[in-house]
Amino acid sequence: MTKTNKFVFWGLYVIFWLIFVGICIEAGGLLVNFVFSIFKPEVVPNLYQKLDLSEMYNSSKMAFFGIYGFILAISIMSAILVYTVIRLMHKMDLTKPFDTFISKQIFLISYYTIGIGLFSFIGSQLAKKLMHHGFVPENLNQFWVDSEACIFIGAAIYIIALIFKKGVDLQNENDLTV
Numbered sequence: 815m816t817k818t819n820k821f822v823f824w825g826l827y828v829i830f831w832l833i834f835v836g837i838c839i840e841a842g843g844l845l846v847n848f849v850f851s852i853f854k855p856e857v858v859p860n861l862y863q864k865l866d867l868s869e870m871y872n873s874s875k876m877a878f879f880g881i882y883g884f885i886l887a888i889s890i891m892s893a894i895l896v897y898t899v900i901r902l903m904h905k906m907d908l909t910k911p912f913d914t915f916i917s918k919q920i921f922l923i924s925y926y927t928i929g930i931g932l933f934s935f936i937g938s939q940l941a942k943k944l945m946h947h948g949f950v951p952e953n954l955n956q957f958w959v960d961s962e963a964c965i966f967i968g969a970a971i972y973i974i975a976l977i978f979k980k981g982v983d984l985q986n987e988n989d990l991t992v
Contacts, residue, residue: 826903830896834893837892837896841886847861848882851866851882852871855871865885874949881937881941881954884933884957888930888933891926895927898919898926899923901919902916902920912985917979920978921972921975923971924969926968930959930968931965931966931968932965938955941954
């Protein structure tokens, strides 16, 4: 690997760590917000992103837990996705990239990406339905990612994972015959 490629690879590694820290802070803030909105709702306007769903909690606990469940699931799955990429980059040997561990990590990345897309789609549809009943504030749109794009990218990564798995099988077969 050339010096430029190695520099770019390690630069991306550092960027992914920074993204991971930011996503973990967001997930932690949302989790703290969730706990405070249940036990001490008067403090919520002072918390992270001022996600105040206390009116929804008072009107319908089921709607509150449903919406917040999707928001937390997307946030936590995003953190796990970025951590999986970090683990992939940390363990990857670019001189011999076709490895079983790498193949499994690429499959995990595709599963998490598709999962984030599905959760985001279902959560946004639930929010739209609840909006007709006056439950959901408009500031929830920031938590729904572009679900169609996530599902499409996850499917593309899954296809790449299948090709990569075939490469691992061919490399292992080649190693056995030599």
